[in-house]
Amino acid sequence: MTLTSDEILALPKVVLHDHLDGGLRPSTLIELAAAIGHELPSTDPDELGRIFAENANSGDLVRYLEAFAHTTAVMQTAENLTRVAREAVVDLAADGVVYAELRYAPEQHVAGGLSLQEVVEAVQSGIEEGVAEALEAGRAIRAAAILDAMRHLDRSVEIAQLAIANRGTCCVAFDIAGPEAGFRPSLHREAFQILREAHMPVTIHAGEADGAESVGEALGLGSARRLGHGVRIHEDIEGLDTDEPALGIIARHALDQQIPLECCPTSNVQTGAAPSVAEHPMHALRDLGFAVTVNTDNRLVSGVSMSSEFAALSEAGWTVEDLFEATLAAAWAAFLPYDERADLAELVIEGYGIDL
Numbered sequence: 001m002t003l004t005s006d007e008i009l010a011l012p013k014v015v016l017h018d019h020l021d022g023g024l025r026p027s028t029l030i031e032l033a034a035a036i037g038h039e040l041p042s043t044d045p046d047e048l049g050r051i052f053a054e055n056a057n058s059g060d061l062v063r064y065l066e067a068f069a070h071t072t073a074v075m076q077t078a079e080n081l082t083r084v085a086r087e088a089v090v091d092l093a094a095d096g097v098v099y100a101e102l103r104y105a106p107e108q109h110v111a112g113g114l115s116l117q118e119v120v121e122a123v124q125s126g127i128e129e130g131v132a133e134a135l136e137a138g139r140a141i142r143a144a145a146i147l148d149a150m151r152h153l154d155r156s157v158e159i160a161q162l163a164i165a166n167r168g169t170c171c172v173a174f175d176i177a178g179p180e181a182g183f184r185p186s187l188h189r190e191a192f193q194i195l196r197e198a199h200m201p202v203t204i205h206a207g208e209a210d211g212a213e214s215v216g217e218a219l220g221l222g223s224a225r226r227l228g229h230g231v232r233i234h235e236d237i238e239g240l241d242t243d244e245p246a247l248g249i250i251a252r253h254a255l256d257q258q259i260p261l262e263c264c265p266t267s268n269v270q271t272g273a274a275p276s277v278a279e280h281p282m283h284a285l286r287d288l289g290f291a292v293t294v295n296t297d298n299r300l301v302s303g304v305s306m307s308s309e310f311a312a313l314s315e316a317g318w319t320v321e322d323l324f325e326a327t328l329a330a331a332w333a334a335f336l337p338y339d340e341r342a343d344l345a346e347l348v349i350e351g352y353g354i355d356l
């Protein structure tokens with residue numbers, strides 16, 4: 001039985017993988033673009049949202065990525081970064097999210113003259129304002145930021161140092177984003193070495209546009225504690241849908257160490273990492289015991305929310321117990337201090353009313 005939209009909205013949610021530049025409100029993008037004279041495909045919020053979602057569903061990566069040129073164009077001042085971050089937190093809270101990790105690449109926001117540190121501080125101000133605004137509206141949410149380095153560029157050492165310098169206050173982890181195919185974690189060996197020596201948590205986009213070898217590098221060389229998507233880890237499993245699947249070394253490691261997979265159902269279909277939500281490998285991976293979590297990736301660009309992803313999974317046969325398990329896994333996978341993760345897990349358990 002599928003869940004109703006009210007039932008889904010009421011469930012507490014945890015999102016670990018949500019890009020700040022992929023989740024702007026269409027109305028905000030239009031307003032900020034007008035102020036700097038940046039031309040958009042439409043100045044009608046509904047139509048703009050529709051155009052982005054259509055591009056995302058077109059199967060054409062160039063059309064999919066076009067949206068980010070528009071969003072990052074308006075995210076080049078402290079004021080705009082703060083606003084976008086504030087609205088992201090408020091919107092997530094309104095969708096029933098109780099904990100969010102928002103990620104962004106500071107190096108994408110310095111074209112207007114901001115320093116990397118100023119970018120980080122502007123986003124943090126927005127996150128704090130958003131948390132306060134949501135609370136005023138009766139929605140308690142916690143939110144934190146993950147700093148991304150762009151994997152096809154060469155600033156990862158700098159971003160790793162930035163993440164370490166802002167550890168805890170404005171940044172809970174480091175990630176590499178951008179084109180995965182052709183830009184493996186090993187290109188950023190030095191950054192990962194610095195992060196490892198500083199005990200800085202790392203998550204890595206891997207197993208989305210590239211296969212199990214990329215996942216292997218993320219876990220080995222990158223010491224990733226979580227995998228962004230991680231979906232194509234199934235390529236390291238023979239007979240995934242059979243009674244006796246044979247796991248390769250990489251899949252075995254991810255399962256045994258319960259490395260959380262930050263799955264993003266709709267986005268994974270849009271980028272070709274999964275054939276459809278119904279046939280997404282995350283179902284079989286979950287059944288095998290992998291730590292599967294549910295995420296949005298890009299709310300504006302993919303035309304999704306946590307609730308819409310939950311609804312899509314509900315239609316694909318997920319029960320409320322399944323959604324609970326994925327949310328509990330996400331709570332324990334948060335890059336938060338242990339006691340705060342325990343509190344978050346408690347909140348999730350209460351919210352789903354599940355007897356353990």
Ligand SMILES: [Zn+2]
Pocket residue numbers: 017019177205228297
């Ligand atoms: Zn992503």
